[in-house]
Amino acid sequence: MFHLGLDPRFPNPNPVDELGFGGAAGGGKSALMRAVALTLSQKWPGSYGAIFRRQETQLKRTHIPKFRQEIPGKLYKWIGSKPPQMHFNSPQIAGCAEFSCPPNVPCQHSSIVEFNHVDKDIGVEKYDSVEWNWLMIDERQQFTHEEVSYLVGRVRATRAQTALWKDWHPLVLYGFNPGGADHTYLREEFVKRAEKEKQPWQRYAEDGTEGLKRFFIMSLLDDNPFIDVKQYERTLAGMTPEHFRRLRYGDWDFFEGQFFKQFEDDLHVVPAFIPPAHWPRAWGFDWGEASPSCFLVSAMNPETGDIFTYDEYYSSGPTGQHIQEVSARLNEMPTASGMRLPGWADPRMWETVKGDEWNRVTVAQQFVNAGIPIQQARGTRAGQLLSLQLMQEPRPERVHPFNGKLTAPTWYITANCDSLINEIRGAPYAEDMDEMVKENDHAIDAARFHVSRLAAPTSALSLGPKMEFAFS
Secondary structure (H helix, E strand, C coil): CCCCCCCCCCCCCCCCCEEEEEECCCCCHHHHHHHHHHHHHHHCCCCEEEEECCCHHHHHHCHHHHHHHHCCHHHEEEECCCCCEEEECCCCCHHHHHHCCCCCCCCCCCCEEEEECCCCCCHHHHHCCCCECEEEEECHHHCCHHHHHHHHCCECCCHHHHHHHCCCCCEEEEEECCCCCCHHHHHHHHHHHHHHHCCCEEEECCCCCEEEEEEEEEECHHHCCCCCHHHHHHHHCCCCHHHHHHHHHCCCCCCCCECCCCCCHHHHEECCCCCCCCCCEEEEEECCCCCCEEEEEEEECCCCCCEEEEEEEEECCCHHHHHHHHHHHHHHCCCCCCCCCCEEECHHHHCCEECCCCCCEEHHHHHHHCCCCEEECCCCHHHHHHHHHHHHCCEEEEECCCCCCEEECCEEEECCCHHHHHHHHHCEEECCCCEECCCCCHHHHHHHHHHHHHHCCHHHHCCCCCCCECCC
């Protein structure tokens, strides 16, 4: 309540506008939302706010019955229309006297709490003309970032309202757990950012316009004084270890529907370092201009067979920019022969033609003309991704290269390869198609093009005649 500026015991002159709350099951997210909604209905008389869940049935099973149980019926009037609303008793503001509203009953100046969901067919556009004074989204991870941004854009107040309420600000409250459609965004933009900042932070638009002030509060089962922790914990105990960690302790390194289920920061991410010059190396490149390009370099410890992806370039922009960046990094890469090491690159580079009608060349040829030896990545996407999964799988006989513990994987990523780490954390699995969803996978593509090559015989990494380069 303090962060939102709603605790009268501790006035907050600079409250948070956009607060994330949650992390684990049983932390009291939904109860907090109802408490805040009731508080605002009294603090901002005549206000209009909304509580969202993804589906209408979720509202009927959670907030609506709970709200009606928790609040005495004489304090509100239930409007069971679509959407359902609760109209709270009028606090007898100036408008009530003007219209002779009866005291202590709902009237045209009542505060309204509305219960909404998002239709699959219509989506958030159905709320295009709505104006809320505050907004709450429960199980925020089930909504996409675009949907939420659209809904938040409907939060505002008139000049008359801000003059009446004095302390109004565009209050938005989210409750969420690990997983769901927006897991990666929530993890990076709320959970990890809060760990880093330790205090609320200001958001800004691309043009520098000041945005909402944001913060995240981790809520765990043990923080909820109204729940029997031991009994609730027993209901979670039958789940898989991954699901138990996610729901019991708010573990954001795993979510339901994750493609790389074995991935854990403590296990697979290691401190940044430059491998010794004599270690065999390989590199991969996924090309893009409007979407990001990604260049990755990996090296293998010849004594243990451990593979480390240790260098990353990740950026959108013109092809010429990518050529300069890749060329500079190849100049710094040690090789046994002293020549530039060929890399495995995006097959689309051989299909996309650039230039005018008199000088049209493929993107691949542009790289070759710049002295960058590349070869087209071969193999199926499914097979390459499976190889990455297998190399992430901890094996009892292997020793972790940094902490010395048994049961370790073959493939590691250094902490400076942020984009690859984030993409692997958030890569979703499409169960109906039995494959990884192809979205936000630029670094994963660069990895699948080349990492498994290091597990092949060393001769496969040489400049032998079997290599298929892009030279014309």
